[in-house]
Amino acid sequence: MNFLSRIEEILLLSIYKLKDNAFGISIREQVEKDTGIEWLSGAIYAPLSRLKKNGYVNAVEAEGSTGQGGRPRIYYNLSPRGMEKLAAIQQVNISVWDGVPNLKRAVTKSK
Amino acid sequence: MIKTVERILGFFTDRFTVLAIVEDLDEKFRKNRRNNGKVISLLRYYSAIFLILTSFFLENLNWRLVMFRNYLKIAWRDIKTQKAFSAIKIMSLALGLATSLLITIWIHYEMSFDMFHKNYDNIYRLARTYIFNGVVRTSPWFPRAIGPALVENIPEVINFARFDQHKNFDRIQSGDIVDYGSTLFMTDNTFFEVFDFPFISGDPVTALSNLNSVVITEDVAKMFFGNEDPMGKTLLFLDKNIPATVTGVLKNIPENSHIQFDYLVPSEVIRSWWGTSDDLDDWEIGWANCYLLLRNDFEKEDLEKKTENFFKQNNKENGQENTLVWLEPLKDLHLRSDLFWDHSNNAKGNIVYIYIFMFIAISVMGIACANFMNLSTARYMKRSMEVGIRKVSGAQKQDIIKQFLCESLFLSFTSLLIAVILVFLLFPVLKDLSGRNLDLSMIYTGKVALYILFITLAAGLISGSYPAFFLSNFDLVNVLKSKYGNAKNSILSFRKSLVVFQFMCTTVLIIISLVIFFQLDYIKKKDLGFNRMNILSFSFHREFWPHFDTIKEELLKNPDILYVSSGFSPSMDKKGHAFGGIDWEGRSPDNDVPFDLYFAHYDFPEALGIEMAEGRFFSKEHPGDRQHFVVNETAVKEMGMEDPIGKTFTPDPGLEGKIIGVIKDFHTSTLKARIVPTYFICKPNIRIITRIRPVNTAKSIEYIESIWKRFLPDREFDYYFLDDELKAFYNNDRNTAKIIQYFAFLTLFVSCIGLLGLVSHYTEQKVKEIGIRKTLGASIPGIIGMISKEFIILVVLGNMMALPLSYYIGRNWLDTFAYRIDLDWWIFGYSTLIMILITFLTINYQTIKAALLNPADALRYE
Numbered sequence: 001m002n003f004l005s006r007i008e009e010i011l012l013l014s015i016y017k018l019k020d021n022a023f024g025i026s027i028r029e030q031v032e033k034d035t036g037i038e039w040l041s042g043a044i045y046a047p048l049s050r051l052k053k054n055g056y057v058n059a060v061e062a063e064g065s066t067g068q069g070g071r072p073r074i075y076y077n078l079s080p081r082g083m084e085k086l087a088a089i090q091q092v093n094i095s096v097w098d099g100v101p102n103l104k105r106a107v108t109k110s111k
Numbered sequence: 112m113i114k115t116v117e118r119i120l121g122f123f124t125d126r127f128t129v130l131a132i133v134e135d136l137d138e139k140f141r142k143n144r145r146n147n148g149k150v151i152s153l154l155r156y157y158s159a160i161f162l163i164l165t166s167f168f169l170e171n172l173n174w175r176l177v178m179f180r181n182y183l184k185i186a187w188r189d190i191k192t193q194k195a196f197s198a199i200k201i202m203s204l205a206l207g208l209a210t211s212l213l214i215t216i217w218i219h220y221e222m223s224f225d226m227f228h229k230n231y232d233n234i235y236r237l238a239r240t241y242i243f244n245g246v247v248r249t250s251p252w253f254p255r256a257i258g259p260a261l262v263e264n265i266p267e268v269i270n271f272a273r274f275d276q277h278k279n280f281d282r283i284q285s286g287d288i289v290d291y292g293s294t295l296f297m298t299d300n301t302f303f304e305v306f307d308f309p310f311i312s313g314d315p316v317t318a319l320s321n322l323n324s325v326v327i328t329e330d331v332a333k334m335f336f337g338n339e340d341p342m343g344k345t346l347l348f349l350d351k352n353i354p355a356t357v358t359g360v361l362k363n364i365p366e367n368s369h370i371q372f373d374y375l376v377p378s379e380v381i382r383s384w385w386g387t388s389d390d391l392d393d394w395e396i397g398w399a400n401c402y403l404l405l406r407n408d409f410e411k412e413d414l415e416k417k418t419e420n421f422f423k424q425n426n427k428e429n430g431q432e433n434t435l436v437w438l439e440p441l442k443d444l445h446l447r448s449d450l451f452w453d454h455s456n457n458a459k460g461n462i463v464y465i466y467i468f469m470f471i472a473i474s475v476m477g478i479a480c481a482n483f484m485n486l487s488t489a490r491y492m493k494r495s496m497e498v499g500i501r502k503v504s505g506a507q508k509q510d511i512i513k514q515f516l517c518e519s520l521f522l523s524f525t526s527l528l529i530a531v532i533l534v535f536l537l538f539p540v541l542k543d544l545s546g547r548n549l550d551l552s553m554i555y556t557g558k559v560a561l562y563i564l565f566i567t568l569a570a571g572l573i574s575g576s577y578p579a580f581f582l583s584n585f586d587l588v589n590v591l592k593s594k595y596g597n598a599k600n601s602i603l604s605f606r607k608s609l610v611v612f613q614f615m616c617t618t619v620l621i622i623i624s625l626v627i628f629f630q631l632d633y634i635k636k637k638d639l640g641f642n643r644m645n646i647l648s649f650s651f652h653r654e655f656w657p658h659f660d661t662i663k664e665e666l667l668k669n670p671d672i673l674y675v676s677s678g679f680s681p682s683m684d685k686k687g688h689a690f691g692g693i694d695w696e697g698r699s700p701d702n703d704v705p706f707d708l709y710f711a712h713y714d715f716p717e718a719l720g721i722e723m724a725e726g727r728f729f730s731k732e733h734p735g736d737r738q739h740f741v742v743n744e745t746a747v748k749e750m751g752m753e754d755p756i757g758k759t760f761t762p763d764p765g766l767e768g769k770i771i772g773v774i775k776d777f778h779t780s781t782l783k784a785r786i787v788p789t790y791f792i793c794k795p796n797i798r799i800i801t802r803i804r805p806v807n808t809a810k811s812i813e814y815i816e817s818i819w820k821r822f823l824p825d826r827e828f829d830y831y832f833l834d835d836e837l838k839a840f841y842n843n844d845r846n847t848a849k850i851i852q853y854f855a856f857l858t859l860f861v862s863c864i865g866l867l868g869l870v871s872h873y874t875e876q877k878v879k880e881i882g883i884r885k886t887l888g889a890s891i892p893g894i895i896g897m898i899s900k901e902f903i904i905l906v907v908l909g910n911m912m913a914l915p916l917s918y919y920i921g922r923n924w925l926d927t928f929a930y931r932i933d934l935d936w937w938i939f940g941y942s943t944l945i946m947i948l949i950t951f952l953t954i955n956y957q958t959i960k961a962a963l964l965n966p967a968d969a970l971r972y973e
Contacts, residue, residue, distance in 0.1 A: 024132065071130055074131045
């Protein structure tokens, strides 16, 4: 199977978690909250557009709800293909992490 | 700003992502704005935009670059393995590019004349054609009254500008500083409404409202007042002893303006300066150049008709039946205008030269591209194996095309780099030769830079296209079996026709430069009817007028000064001015010969070394000579006069006199004009002419200067040698000829490079054939002849095809001279001979090498 890059994976997850509220700003904030670091916009949107190009996410122009400057706000949601992909990734993640204890605790203990 | 960013982002990604990004950026900015200052938040905003653009750019490039890098790598390896071949390719393209770039700079400058006027497209100059005493003349001079009257009466005419030009205006003074010989215009405030000559200080609306006002240029202001503010200062027009106040300072007139002046004074001054009463409204006298600012929607022919009628109604004397009035657009004035009395058109250009140079630029580029194609094709034949392998490993046809186009673009941009360096090196030469103040910074301007990129791109694509499409079409199986099939023949004939094309262009240039060379040589050696060496002359200033006799006497005291006279100089560009309405004894009524008038004082023939055909010239011993005339031989012939001495001659009613002598024909002006019937009047004028001994020239000049200083102490001594002046007549032609010769040489060089590449490839292919021929007993000269023949036929063919075009251009150029060489067959013979010789020399090394090869080496692998 084709692996996604890490950021692509994180983006898919964020969109999944945000459900109906996934748009540019909220996605970035979600990613920053989950990873705990500040991300450059380019580092988020370039993979996002790649995901869209490859058909993992759909972008919808929201009627009525407008963002700044009168421009329509763009909402993202997972396409069926994206959903499948996410599921596959989850399987892989579960199996590769299987049997690994909480490493953070192990590291702090050894100090 | 944000719109542009949106658009740029739009290239890389879809509209949705763009919108999402923009919203996010706005949000971030607002948050920032709450916590930080405006500058910091804006800075963060812009740097975020920049980072986004870069990451998207890289994201996009990354994937395409992988293949591209492979193409470049292969291209680079190919260059390295074929060093000489690639160097030839790149250098010839670089030379071609550099040449056409240089020409572009020059053409761009010539085309830029007067473009700085805001109303460039809507300004027209009035011109008229008329017949004066049987001679057709064209002129831009109109009565001053016509401008305002046209504005008032014809709705399409929005505004007018008129000026009356005074070149070499004598003496303008302020304090100790005197300005001689500047150009002064008499004009109106509307001048600034029609034209855009920017003011440094002063108000264009009122600058010339006051009778005693003057507007000057920056340079004039610097000369008189240094760094002081010139506004309100007083200038004295010494000639008239009239003070004028500076009411405006203009930026220096750009060199690419066909109008050039130093001072502007109001038109009204003619009343006080020349004492005429109502000159401004007079339709019969008082002439000025008149420019009209027209509405966008005017009909040219209709307006010309209206203007003509208007002119004829008001001007009784000059508005005759056969007068034509027409409009010349401002954009044609520099290159296309050809009026007879056009003295105010500065640095006039010639559209024919523009065409010649365009031809050169295009053909050099064509030759360079042909070279590139030719050599690439030769080389790519060997790379068909590579193509085959690529195809086997899955490359599509378009991938192969892409690869070869990439390669040729890579080469063409490398050439561009070298070309730019060449341009920087050669630019000073061009600037010097063209006699124009060209500016290299022109190539940085958007339009030219775009044009350069376009040419390079086009050169790369065109020259890469043939090999690219050709190679991508190879049949895979044949290629891998090293069979070219029929392709070989078609490729050869294509390359041959390219060679023919190259040598056609080259031959045209060679013939043109030969024609120009022989004509200029003819001019140099032509007997002008006088002895042009050792004649020194200087201007006959008004301060000298009352003292002419004393000056002559003083000059002759020096034993090194042989003769002194005064009059016109053969170095004056008179364009064959002629006057009709002349009467003589025994004239048949229908014989109306237009005559040229020539001022010459005593000793004129001796000073210039002209002989008399009959009778004598004016002399001191005959005080009555002031009423009599001398004519030239052409005049006698045209008048049909036998035994002319003593006959009556009447140039103007009431000016009757006798012909006392016939002077042998000499060229009174450039060789572009015929010798016309001329009559001579005994009067000092324009120049004082001296014949000096060829020895002690420096001492003689010093002596003449001392006499000049005695009568005109505050003016710099200023003298001319006739020989130098006559050379200057043809300066423009000579400079252009030199440029054409340089370019012809460059073209020839580039063509030869191409030929060399081709012949080396050809012999390489024929190695086996030559080997077999030699074993069968062919001689070395025989083999050399066999190979040379192939190429010489091509060159001769190109030569033949060049004949009609070069004959046409040569004929046209020679037609500008009244005295010229014949366009004989031997000029074409010369060029053919030169071409064959050069071809032979070029291919010599390769053919001899091929012929001397041991046949065993050639055949042993079989």
